Amino acid sequence: xxxxxxxxxxxxxxHRVVTPSSRTAGDRYSVPFFFNPDAxxxxxxxxxxxxxxRALEILQSRYDGxxxx
Numbered sequence: 001x002x003x004x005x006x007x008x009x010x011x012x013x014x015h016r017v018v019t020p021s022s023r024t025a026g027d028r029y030s031v032p033f034f035f036n037p038d039a040x041x042x043x044x045x046x047x048x049x050x051x052x053x054r055a056l057e058i059l060q061s062r063y064d065g066x067x068x069x
Contacts, residue, residue, distance in 0.1 A: 007045045
C-alpha cells in the first residue's frame with residue numbers, strides 16, 4: 001500500500017528467511033503479522049500522480065505477482 005500511496009517513492013521491504021549457521025544452531029520460529037485494509041478502501045496517491053485503486057485490486061496484483069509465476 002505504501003508504494004501506491006507514494007507513487008512508487010517507497011517500495012516494500014524484501015522479505016527473506018535465512019537458515020541459521022551451525023554456530024547458532026537451534027530451533028527457529030517465525031511469527032508472521034499481516035495487516036490489510038478493508039478490501040473496498042480507495043487508495044489514492046498522496047501527491048495526486050496516478051490513479052486511485054481499491055485495496056483489493058492492489059493486494060490481488062501483489063499476490064498474483066508472487067504466487068502465479
